Amino acid sequence: xxxxxEDVRYAVRDxxxxxxxxxxxxxxxxxxxxxxxxxxxxxxxxxxxYTRFYAVGVYxxxxxAYSVGCNYRCVFCWVDWSRDWPEKSGEFYNPSEIYQxxxxxMRTQGLRRARISGAEPTLCPSHLLGVLDxxxxxxxxxxxxxxxxxxxVFSQDEDLVRNLKxxxxxxxxxxxxxxxxxxxxxxxxxxxxxxxKGEFVELxxxxxxxxxxxxxxxxxxxVVDPRFTSEEEKQVIYDKLSDIDKTVKEGVEEEYxxxxxxxxxxxxxxxREDVTGKEISRVEKSMLRERPES
Ligand code: SF4
Numbered sequence: 315x316x317x318x319x320e321d322v323r324y325a326v327r328d329x330x331x332x333x334x335x336x337x338x339x340x341x342x343x344x345x346x347x348x349x350x351x352x353x354x355x356x357x358x359x360x361x362x363x364y365t366r367f368y369a370v371g372v373y374x375x376x377x378x379a380y381s382v383g384c385n386y387r388c389v390f391c392w393v394d395w396s397r398d399w400p401e402k403s404g405e406f407y408n409p410s411e412i413y414q415x416x417x418x419x420m421r422t423q424g425l426r427r428a429r430i431s432g433a434e435p436t437l438c439p440s441h442l443l444g445v446l447d448x449x450x451x452x453x454x455x456x457x458x459x460x461x462x463x464x465x466x467v468f469s470q471d472e473d474l475v476r477n478l479k480x481x482x483x484x485x486x487x488x489x490x491x492x493x494x495x496x497x498x499x500x501x502x503x504x505x506x507x508x509x510x511k512g513e514f515v516e517l518x519x520x521x522x523x524x525x526x527x528x529x530x531x532x533x534x535x536x537v538v539d540p541r542f543t544s545e546e547e548k549q550v551i552y553d554k555l556s557d558i559d560k561t562v563k564e565g566v567e568e569e570y571x572x573x574x575x576x577x578x579x580x581x582x583x584x585x586r587e588d589v590t591g592k593e594i595s596r597v598e599k600s601m602l603r604e605r606p607e608s
Pocket of ligand 1: 432
């Protein structure tokens with residue numbers, strides 16, 4: 315991977331089906347590069363970039379803070395161009411501002427649930443813990459606070475997992491909960507789906523084991539859509555989760571993917587016309603027009 319993460323946009327394959335550089339990438343190195351763009355500390359306060367705040371119907375209605383920046387480059391990713399151009403997207407917010415934005419939405423919409431989504435929420439751990447601390451203090455007005463993660467940071471940062479259990483525990487009075495996404499179980503399809511080198515396929519399983527060992531409240535979401543995951547790979551994923559504990563496997567949320575507008579552009583760039591269709595749709599053209607200059 316090149317030193318500057320401005321070069322890590324979305325994966326593209328050539329006519330022979332080979333990834334163009336810098337793909338496949340190292341997700342640990344991409345974590346560090348993305349942090350330089352989306353995390354900062356000002357006067358001792360931990361800031362993170364976000365683009366917007368809204369409510370959606372999933373989880374029975376939930377207030378959402380849409381954060382910027384990820385350390386994967388999934389080819390079916392629905393997230394807008396902020397994932398690939400983090401330096402050009404969003405504004406920095408401190409934990410208290412995020413908390414207030416979410417509370418405002420909860421108040422006006424009559425909701426008791428909130429989450430950080432849109433990218434990889436764990437990229438700026440101190441900022442995330444700051445938000446969780448505020449939520450925990452007011453936990454009587456929350457049913458649930460969801461952290462949606464691909465697990466790379468959890469696999470590398472034991473301190474984060476240790477701290478997390480104060481706010482998202484299976485055996486304490488907490489409202490935090492991790493939704494851990496597992497994209498692949500075998501190196502080659504993992505690389506195809508995430509744009510990350512196959513050798514890193516185990517990281518989300520290491521994360522699942524750590525969360526389990528620490529009694530963190532979590533469940534695993536697995537992409538089982540047959541367009542992306544074969545039966546053989548699905549079985550490998552389920553076997554690995556069963557090795558942690560059978561309840562981890564039993565609690566899996568199975569994911570089928572909708573071709574959202576940005577996903578269509580990304581899928582076409584890696585030659586997945588079986589999913590996008592041959593013709594470039596109007597919505598896809600519109601996403602291409604919105605794409606920042608490199
Ligand atoms: S982990 Fe999620 S946000 Fe990150 S690239 Fe994959 S689908 Fe997009």
